[in-house]
Amino acid sequence: MRTSVALTVCAFVLPILLGACSPPGPGAGQDSASKLGDTARAGSVKPGALDGVTLTFTSWGGESQQAQMKVLEGFTEASGATIVEDGPTNYAKLQAQVENNQVTWDVVTVDSVWAAGHCDLLLAPDESIIDGSEFTDGLTLGDCGVPADIYGNVLAFDRGAFAEAPTRWADFFDTQAFPGKRAVSATNPTGTLEAALLADGVKPDDLYPLDVERALDKLDTIRDDLVFWSSGAEQEQIMGSGQAAMGIFWSGRVGFSNKAGSDWGTVKTQPINATSWFVVPKGARDPAAAMALINYWLGAEQGAEYAELTSYETGNRNADPDLDAFARDVQVTSSDYSDQVWIDEDFWAANLGTLTDRWIDWTNG
Structure with a gap:
């Protein structure tokens, strides 16, 4: 990976220590909405809008998370943000962070079913910056989550x-x-x-x-x-x-x-x-910046790159991945x-x- 992406992997900690895993860093507690602008096309982000902002991205680990981080290198280069990596996703830990007002995860990969069942309790609503116009038929933005892959x-x-x-x-x-x-x-x-x-x-x-x-x-x-x-x-x-x-x-x-x-x-x-979803926990340090990361993920080029790395589709109807035989064999749609x-x-x-x-x-x- 390029040196612009800062990576850390944190171990599980007790709720009282939840703030220790990911340092707040510059931008903690801020809202980058004014810097990002009102709207953005899927797959894009305003250049330099997130200079000095640190976001913690949490997912399931393994090859799929490695691929996600690879795709998101373009986001760090364009936006100026730093991404700190954590995982694997742990629902009890996410809940403890929100309930103890010690939220250190900014964007989290979760099962869509879990997200739908915890929308009002634990998850921030979608911001207007999310552009779902390129989703394939049948996929839509959730009230508190965005389809990340199929x-x-x-x-x-x-x-x-x-x-x-x-x-x-x-x-x-x-x-x-x-x-x-x-x-x-x-x-x-x-x-x-x-x-x-x-x-x-x-x-x-x-x-x-x-x-x-x-x-x-x-x-x-x-x-x-x-x-x-x-x-x-x-x-x-x-x-x-x-x-x-x-x-x-x-x-x-x-x-x-x-x-x-x-x-x-x-x-x-x-x-x-x-589907898996990307969600932003309630109390996240900079929800607008977190939503900008998700919106970048939704682009056609990003979807093609992720599919080539993992075989998982992101649901962008314009993605045109060049798949190897292993990936083609498991394209379930x-x-x-x-x-x-x-x-x-x-x-x-x-x-x-x-x-x-x-x-x-x-x-x-």
Whole structure:
């Protein structure tokens, strides 16, 4: 990375010490709105408008965050801001920062469902500086968040494990025809409950509201064959180490793992698609500057660069990435995939807390 980007990685600290992780730096407590102007085209920022401003960018870590930082080098060069890096995203930590009035994160990558469910409590509303005019059809600005990328919860499988490849969600639950361990999230039921219901014969149009008990009953049939992951990095570790023969994984992580030498395929029917969002916590030191960073991210060139680095799409309809074979294989909105299923954000926003508790009880049971 160019020397204009300052990077730090902070360890988890107790809420009372939340201010110690990221130094306020010049610009703390300021509002850069007057310097930035009223509006900006997606992908642009007023040159030099954020000289002396420090922003802390927090995301999921690993290759995806490295790619995000690479894309944002252009923002630091144009705006004059310094970006301090932190991670991984931790919802309890973000909540503690807001509730203790010790906000040190300025822009945070979160799951869209979590953002929708915490808009009024923890997140700042969008500023007028955000330009969503180039979003692909179906994506819009949220009340308290901006779509950052698109990913799929896909049925991934070790190509060397089976004589014939699985073709549908029902195969994930068929341990006789497709023996071996299956990997699912340890902490987040989003995507996994939908997969269980699709495997049990529920049509996509009838998924919501989710029949949770039916989904868990279906998952009970393979409980002894499950292994659990808690992060994107653990997904890649499972694929690279042979701990499982199948998994419900994020599409981009399959691409990363294959690029590193794994040989995993994805079932091209019914990916369960979702978005990650960029959000600004309530009490952020300079919300206008944080929104300017997000608006820069939304440009077509930025979207193309990020897709080339990660395979994840940003949702800019004008992005034209030059993808390698690993990335092309996991483009879950492409014509290679059929019958895409989209996470119902409204349902999950209303039920995430209850269903997460229920899921963790089930995984620990």
